[in-house]
Amino acid sequence: MALADSFYKSKKRILILEAGFEDWREQSQTIYTGTTSGYGHSEIDKDRTRQLGGSTNCWGGSCVPFDPIDFELTENGRNLWPISYQELMPHYITAGNFYGIGDYFSFKHNMLAHYIFSDNIPGVAQKYWLANNKNKLFKDVYPNLTGNRSNIDLCLQANAIDIDFENSSSIKSVIVENYNQTKFSIKTKKVILACGGLESTRLLLNWAENHSQFSKILENLGLYYSPHIDIRSGSLVSFPGAINNIDSLDLTKDISALPFFNLSFKKSDQDKYLNSQWSLRARKYGIRGRRFWLWPEQLVENYSKQEIALMNYLAKENQLGEVFDFIVAFDQTPSSKSRVTLGVKKDRFNLKKINLHFHISDDDIGKIKNTYREIGRIFGQNKIGRLSLGEIDNYLSHNQVGAHHHTGTIRMADSAKYGCVDRNLKIFGVDNLWVCSSAVFPSPSQANPTFTIMALAKRLAENIDNEKLHY
Numbered sequence: 484m485a486l487a488d489s490f491y492k493s494k495k496r497i498l499i500l501e502a503g504f505e506d507w508r509e510q511s512q513t514i515y516t517g518t519t520s521g522y523g524h525s526e527i528d529k530d531r532t533r534q535l536g537g538s539t540n541c542w543g544g545s546c547v548p549f550d551p552i553d554f555e556l557t558e559n560g561r562n563l564w565p566i567s568y569q570e571l572m573p574h575y576i577t578a579g580n581f582y583g584i585g586d587y588f589s590f591k592h593n594m595l596a597h598y599i600f601s602d603n604i605p606g607v608a609q610k611y612w613l614a615n616n617k618n619k620l621f622k623d624v625y626p627n628l629t630g631n632r633s634n635i636d637l638c639l640q641a642n643a644i645d646i647d648f649e650n651s652s653s654i655k656s657v658i659v660e661n662y663n664q665t666k667f668s669i670k671t672k673k674v675i676l677a678c679g680g681l682e683s684t685r686l687l688l689n690w691a692e693n694h695s696q697f698s699k700i701l702e703n704l705g706l707y708y709s710p711h712i713d714i715r716s717g718s719l720v721s722f723p724g725a726i727n728n729i730d731s732l733d734l735t736k737d738i739s740a741l742p743f744f745n746l747s748f749k750k751s752d753q754d755k756y757l758n759s760q761w762s763l764r765a766r767k768y769g770i771r772g773r774r775f776w777l778w779p780e781q782l783v784e785n786y787s788k789q790e791i792a793l794m795n796y797l798a799k800e801n802q803l804g805e806v807f808d809f810i811v812a813f814d815q816t817p818s819s820k821s822r823v824t825l826g827v828k829k830d831r832f833n834l835k836k837i838n839l840h841f842h843i844s845d846d847d848i849g850k851i852k853n854t855y856r857e858i859g860r861i862f863g864q865n866k867i868g869r870l871s872l873g874e875i876d877n878y879l880s881h882n883q884v885g886a887h888h889h890t891g892t893i894r895m896a897d898s899a900k901y902g903c904v905d906r907n908l909k910i911f912g913v914d915n916l917w918v919c920s921s922a923v924f925p926s927p928s929q930a931n932p933t934f935t936i937m938a939l940a941k942r943l944a945e946n947i948d949n950e951k952l953h954y
């Protein structure tokens with residue numbers, strides 16, 4: 484939708500091929516099934532939707548740009564991202580206007596700068612997601628998109644299943660099949676694959692089995708998968724009043740902001756920490772009465788003895804310390820062991836289904852613990868409270884720590900040696916095929932992916948429309 488929106492003044496004719504229907508249907512959704520292995524991960528047909536508007540039919544709508552540090556990360560001395568933060572910035576603004584949150588970077592910062600903690604805390608950045616509650620479902624954007632824009636068409640139930648090549652490296656048509664076994668061949672000059680993080684990869688893996696044009700990307704295709712590492716281990720017992728506010732704030736009738744924080748660190752600390760995203764949940768519902776000096780029998784079970792002792796210890800002026808749980812999402816160091824491969828089972832279009840193997844390296848587990856410890860140290864030093872690490876290893880082994888942010892597997896790089904698409908998102912070795920999806924992210928960041936997918940979409944559409952992409 485973000486791509487098509489950019490072509491509304493264009494002379495080009497745009498056709499959106501949408502595999503699903505306008506609403507959710509079993510026969511479309513079932514194509515998304517596959518298997519998972521490795522660390523706990525949600526079932527891959529549950530956390531995405533194959534219908535008009537895609538997974539925005541079930542998303543949270545929260546948008547935040549990547550951090551500058553994400554674009555500075557290196558792998559064996561080589562920059563992971565072939566593009567810079569500055570290069571993407573103007574496109575975040577266009578993307579924000581499209582989604583209806585406006586210019587993220589100038590939006591009422593003052594109101595939110597000290598929302599969670601009243602003072603600046605050195606080493607911790609206070610941030611927020613923006614969501615437009617009216618525009619959350621992208622399928623609702625479609626009628627506005629086409630309105631009187633006669634150059635944009637939509638074809639529903641149109642499953643792209645294969646491609647035909649005109650010459651050795653240029654696609655001449657896309658093969659499409661509906662649910663009544665009718666097949667079409669659609670002639671095209673340019674193809675943008677925007678089928679979501681896992682499905683774009685599945686299509687390319689299947690196509691690569693029959694088309695040698697993909698041989699250049701085979702070495703990297705499917706590798707470096709990360710859904711963010713989601714951890715809910717540990718807790719914070721804060722000094723009374725140290726945490727201002729953790730609830731969402733309505734900035735306008737439609738736009739709301741939700742606060743979070745993260746550990747800010749330098750590129751030179753990349754070996755110690757992972758970029759992370761922390762939100763707090765108050766656990767106060769368990770307290771029967773907020774009395775000074777709390778005894779275990781006054782509490783509902785969900786406080787540990789250690790937390791009760793700390794609540795009492797941190798009490799001030801007749802107020803107890805307060806307990807918060809965390810929801811933390813971690814960036815991940817790209818690992819080739821975390822990957823998507825084809826299985827033997829096939830869907831109704833004869834395309835193989837995927838197995839998703841989610842791997843987390845021991846190194847990253849060490850960095851997660853370091854990040855917890857450093858946040859804990861900063862909180863202690865700045866009189867926010869005491870943080871406990873919890874049982875991170877135990878949590879990782881027994882919980883679903885991966886879910887719906889499907890990044891990596893078709894990553895962007897300067898050469899085919901390290902990735903599958905170039906800095907302009909074009910597949911190496913094919914002249915007219917681009918990928919627009921979180922699958923192209925070389926690293927996931929702490930940030931939720933969709934704002935960056937939209938920014939990349941805006942950048943790609945602008946480049947294609949202005950014929951800026953010459954090879």
Ligand SMILES: Cc1cc2nc3c(=O)[nH]c(=O)nc-3n(C[C@H](O)[C@H](O)[C@H](O)COP(=O)(O)OP(=O)(O)OC[C@H]3O[C@@H](n4cnc5c(N)ncnc54)[C@H](O)[C@@H]3O)c2cc1C
Nearest residue numbers: 502533534537538542543544545643678679887931932933
């Ligand atoms: C519960 C949940 C909460 C989330 N919350 C957030 C959030 O708060 N913030 C955030 O940034 N992200 C969030 N996400 C992630 C977000 O939904 C995705 O990042 C986003 O939808 C990806 O957009 P996409 O267009 O790349 O892929 P999708 O939304 O998956 O869209 C892909 C489209 O391609 C179609 N398609 C697939 N295969 C074919 C084919 N062969 N031929 C033709 N069409 C095809 C599909 O039907 C679909 O319409 C959430 C996800 C979930 C599940």
